[in-house]
Amino acid sequence: MAQTNRIAKGGRINRGAPLTFQFNGKNYQGYEGDTLASALLANDVHFVARSWKYHRPRGIITAGVEEPNALVQLESGEYEVPNARSTEIELYAGLKAKSVNAEPSIENDRLAVNQKISRFIPAGFYYKTFMWPQKMWPKYEEFIRDAAGLGVAPTELDADRYDKAFAHCDVLVVGGGPAGLAAAWVAGRAGARVILADNQPELGGSLLTSTEAIDSKPALEWVAKLEAELATMPEVRILRRSTVFGYQDHNLLTICERKTDHLPPRQRSGIRERVWKVRARKVILATGAHERPLVFANNDLPGVMTASAVTTYVRRYGVRPGKKVVLFTNNDAAYQTAVDLSEAGARVVVVDPRPSGRGTLPELARRLGIEVRNQTVVVRCGGKLRVDKVELARYQNGKLAGSAGTLDCDLVAMSGGYNPVVHLFAQSGGKARWDDEKVCFVPGKSVQAEASVGACNGTFALDATLAEAVGVANATLEQLGFTRGAAPVWKTAHVDESAILPLWLVGERDQVGRGDKQFVDFQNDVSAADIYLAAREGYHSVEHVKRYTAMGFGTDQGKLGNINGMGILAEALNQSIPKTGTTTFRPNFTPVTFGAIAGRELGDFLDPIRKTCIHEWHREQGALFEDVGQWKRPWYYPKPGEYLHAAVARECLAVRNSVGMLDASTLGKIDIQGPDAAILLNWLYTNPWSKLEVGKCRYGLMLDENGMVFDDGVTTRLADQHYLMTTTSGGAARVMNWMERWLQTEWPHLKVHLTSVTDHWATFAVAGPNSRRVLQKVCADIDFAAEAFPFMTFRAGTVAGVAARVMRISFSGELAYEVNVPANFGRKVWEALMAAGAEFDITPYGTETMHVLRAEKGYIIVGQDTDGSVSPIDLGMEGMVSKTKDFLGKRSLFRSDTRRNDRKQLVGLKPVDPTVVLPEGGQIVAAPTSGGITPMLGHVTSSYYSPILARSIAMAVMKGGQSRLGERAYVALRDGQCVPVEVCSPVFYDVEGKRQHV
Amino acid sequence: MLQITCPWCGLRAESEFSYGGEADIARPSDSEALSDEAWGDYLFMRKNTKGVHKEQWLHASGCRRWFNAERDTVTYQFIRTYPVGASGSGDTHGAD
Amino acid sequence: MSNQLIQEAPLVGIESKLARVFVKAPTSFGLVERSFMTHVTLRGDPRSKTFVDVVERTLQLTLPAGQAMTHSPHGCSAVWMGPDEWLIESTEETGPELETALRNALAGEHHAVVDVSSGFTVFELTGPKVRDVLAKGCPLDLHPRVFPVGHSVQSHYFKAGITLLRIDEECYRLVVRRSFAEYCCLMLLDAADEFLR
């Protein structure tokens, strides 16, 4: 298909590589080096979008990152990207895109009717109209979301891989235009570690479209020379296609590097996007400037573009977007566009509100015979799906002074001046300052270690830009301790300019809202009338106006429209622009994909998966696993055909009747050494530790300073000044940090050292009446006789030939031993114990059985039966609270609130029907409910079927529970039924505790 | 992400640290003699400073030392970091 | 050592995944597990001359006072872990042997010695891309100007705590807790993926 707008030669496209692509179902041709936008314009496709609210036809308005209109849904399926900016999409073979916000097509958009009623849906319309009745909101919301919106979220799983990396440098240069290149080159040459990030596929920035010369040669030769030299500097890294999207605290900048988007999906491999987290000693911002549109009626018609965009399409892409062009400008710089268009064979009329001036570029335009109409403005565009004429007015003394006729045209290029891209500067914490002479916001005082150079600093001329960049780079080198080289001499021509004329709203202020809309924020359909309406309705803060009108929201975050909006608001309020101020520039500069934010930390990589040294054995035995904190623990070991219930019943009965073995290696273990170890334990636990003899074990409860239980476990005195503490599996790190904190910050005088040995020791609980006989078979150097090795004591010895610590402690209520061996030997010892136990049918059991066994005994699990609001008194464990010593949390146990006797207290529950297992979390009520509001007395914390008791049991916390033993209560189910239960002691089995003492 | 100077390990990324809240809150020595109100003050009342704030940090994935910092809660700038007990200017809170 | 016959290192079950990086002279990135090294945690006051003297005499090395590691002539190294903490590594003595030797030598001096040999494992990371692989999950600046050979630091690799030692120009040693070893190793392999193609 013919590329009717393609100029015969020139541009940075590869005419030897034509590419076919599809837009809205039609095939077109472009060239390698095109963007989707330039290729569409080459095919004379201007009408590419429908607007957000009014569904007005919209065209491509810019040639870069600031594009508000030309958003597309790119590709489909697993490579689908919503709201991609066609001005940034590099064309590839087979590219497929369609317009957003238009169903079924942009030509036949069913919501285009909104244009006709647009007069009746101004700013604030949704707030005012869809307020009442409240119950209608879901319906309204559905309508609003359907009608107003942009791209559609992909429904398929993203096929791409995303990555992150940290980086560090002396100097991060943001932007690869003349300022950035010069600064990077000066810094790199001195040996500094430099990262240069640029969002384009090739370096050069504004020079890619410039006609200027450096050292009497085309500027791009200078770019190529510097780029080649930078490539030879080992400490310089250049990131192309990389957008610096965030300036965070302490000079951390976040960059998104796009690595494969320029390739056809089938040719992509590896990483799509990488987020760089760069910590820079100094940041040099060289982010350039964005051209402002002008605000006149129907300025949103397809075919109305910024002048710099037109220049970019002509010079960089070899595309002439129109043949009969009106260039409307309030400044000299845009005359370059007239020159470029004229050279490309277009007829151009320049419309300029200023009187004729003597600037270099206007002079050049006149010499080329370009018609210039001074003291004239464009007040309105005409056309349906494309601009076809403009209405002009005379402009004198800041006012319209009557019609100046109309001009036919197929393209309007407009320039309202330039906005320095101060976004990153503002994100760094700096406040932008209004410059009356340059008519724009420029960076104010630096807050972090950064400096702005070139256009983003309001320095627009090339000669001044290069000088500024070299100066700042040299000052940076000095600050960072590098030796600077001789200042480079880069010769450029000086350009004379007449002053820009501030021009915010082109039209009569008292006519605002009467005629066609004058758009300010294209993406959010905010017009000058909306801003005047907001001002009339009392919204004077620019932040409030933003929220009332939606100006500055959306994917472009007001890059194009915000400053015009502030200028118009200032006029509406009869105040200055600095007084009106700007809205806050927040990260991110451009939208960042969720993939890039997540990186590789997905699925199994989301959080560490910790495994014990027996994990592979468990897996080989067919165990199912349960997540306990980050740990994988065997849950139960089903035999062929067994489900949870049967397997757990078998495992439970094996422990109660013979012997079972649990991998308890995940228990936290802390080695405590030093003469003051017992003093520390006295502070940490509620019970006294001074008199625990060497070789003995003791259970302890740990409270936070609020008096609430936060961990528990058994601690063993291994030697005179040496203890081994165990903690819950999930609480190990928390307890260690808690202990270190008190030691280091409150009691540094205590002579105690703590070492985490959780990973070093593998721990196996051998439990059941036959456990003694199993251990006797593999351990010759410990006397296991009941009186020689009593309950709650410890012996060191050799188990299966491996040095071991054996504790006689029990979490099941049975005779039981805990065998600790270094984890490297764990698998061997575990297998030796399994072999020794074979004659007793030793049964490996998992966490589910462990839970049932301990619940039968009424032993709590911290974090399951407690939730951070349960004190030892609530647990009925006041007997463990020392009266004679202070300990952490003790004072809180005597606050009036913790002494209330209607607090939730630990109880047991026996369902009246012994086959009913209560749901954990089930709410306890006093009587069956019938839909009304009933006080909740507490909730079920643990609930199981007990195979040894052949009935269901539960533990619960219940208001005043300890005085309700024997009473009837009910547990409400989700389906509305209530299960009758008897409140009882939480100890269900072997109440006298004889079994563990045999 | 902030950068924090551990007094022992030097300048490191915030992700290596965990925050410990206000510094220099001494645990009352004779807690059982305190009124509920005074104990509650120690437990719960914090200055919530706007400006330079003394606070505790733990170099959690580093040397595992707790240390003190003076940080401006408005600008996030660290004025200094120093080992616990090295400050000298004992600004106690809660025990009063 | 006879013990090695019955010991088992943490990286079991992922042998096939390791094959890609388990190479002697990697062109991009290599990872080898140095299993069964002896690790002993030593705590004590470096301001006590007796403590320092006794340790240095017993181990025949200089205790590092900051972020570095030192070596004895007999396969023993000391890695700085904190102002009163060192990780003693050995390829010659077992954990219990080293523990006993230090404990006996330091009798009467406040200290702690704990055998943690089974608690850690060591990955040796080599190749020209090793810094790039580490940079994906570790916030440290690994540039030779700030991280010279002999330097030792503790940090994190993604969500695993690590001790990182620079052994040579392109060789780092990463010490990680046993239960985090598989996670850490899989993250390293994943980060290296683009360099192993």
Ligand SMILES: [Zn+2]
């Ligand atoms: Zn530190």
